[in-house]
Amino acid sequence: MSDESGVLVLAGTPIGQAGDAPPRLAAELAGADVVAAEDTRRLKRLTTDLGIAISGRIVSYFEGNEAARTPMLVEALLAGQRVVLVTDAGMPSVSDPGYRLVAAAVEQGVRVTAVPGPSAVLTALAVSGMPVDRFCFEGFLPRKAGERARRLTALAEEERTLVFFEAPHRTEAALAAMAEAWGDDRAAAVCRELTKTHEEVRRGALRELVDWAAEGVRGEVTIVVTGAPGGPSIAGDPESLRAAVAEKEEQGMSRKEAIVEVARSAGVPKREVYNLVHGA
Known part of the structure; x- marks a missing residue:
């Protein structure tokens, strides 16, 4: 058990290769009092890849039981336990289970921290x-x-x-x-x-x-x-398009790169900008 008590740890997990896992992830999983996992089978594969064993309690925590399990996990946090939350891949609460638990922990004054990890x-x-x-x-x-x-x-x-x-x-x-x-x-x-x-x-x-x-x-x-063109539109203004390419070239871009960037920003086809710049 960690000497630090009453902490919720949001642990980022690899989105692909297990080798992308940060070193601290293995330590947090091995030392947790409770590990809440979106998929306990995937957690097992991850710990095998990391070469560790979890000594704490493992509970499932996914969309279907998130509401019911949150009070139990908050109770563990208030009892001074270190709870580590992992989802199938990436960072918990980012389009994954976790937001509800974070909000409940914050409301109870529990410290929330994270193990930074890969993000899709x-x-x-x-x-x-x-x-x-x-x-x-x-x-x-x-x-x-x-x-x-x-x-x-x-x-x-x-x-x-x-x-x-x-x-x-x-x-x-x-x-x-x-x-x-x-x-x-x-x-x-x-x-x-x-x-x-x-x-x-x-x-x-x-x-x-x-x-x-x-x-x-x-x-x-x-x-x-790419986002919508911002500010005064240059989409239908040939001179503005040419000037924008020239400006980016002056900033160090190659002409090809400048044409691609201006076309994206203006929301016009690359071929249109290319033809304007080259006088086609």
């Missing part, structure tokens, strides 16, 4: 090629078409890069709904099986990605979409 949100954002200076995470879109369309319409003017989780069998429908709401040419990236053996990042305009997804998508999926 940040990993997808980093490898997507989309702007990363400002972004927002929207989690999973609604399953029903009408609700999904309303959500996407509400985000039509969002200027920040958007990150979504999606089920593989709903990826085509989600991309098609995005194209309908935001236009076929909006740049996006579908990140599949990040850090795993069959990792794939497919980049392109939304319409291109819809056609790709129609062939079938497998594995864990994160979708990154």
Whole structure:
């Protein structure tokens, strides 16, 4: 048992390779009084990969029993125990069980800390090629078409890069709904099986990605979409587009990179910007 008592530890777990686990994760799992796991079978595989044994009590904590189990875990925290919460992959409470327990612990004055770990949100954002200076995470879109369309319409003017989780069998429908709401040419990236053996990042305009997804998508999926053009629109202003490319070249970008970045920011096809810059 740790000398530190009454602490809730949100432990990030690998989204793919066990070797990505931070060293502190093994220590926290081995020393916990209680480990609350979204899937106890996956926890067993993780501890085997890490070469550790859990001496504390293991309880399941998933969407179906989250409400019922939270008071029990808060009681353990108030009794001075160290509770470690792990989900199947990534950080607890980020589109995973955990928020309810964190809120209850905070309300009771219990200390909450975290073991930083891999995040599909940040990993997808980093490898997507989309702007990363400002972004927002929207989690999973609604399953029903009408609700999904309303959500996407509400985000039509969002200027920040958007990150979504999606089920593989709903990826085509989600991309098609995005194209309908935001236009076929909006740049996006579908990140599949990040850090795993069959990792794939497919980049392109939304319409291109819809056609790709129609062939079938497998594995864990994160979708990154560039935001709506911000400020005064330069989409229909050739001189502004040329000037924006020139400015980025002066900042050190190659012409190709500058054209791609300006096209994404303006929400226009790359070919249009290329033709303007090269006088085609």
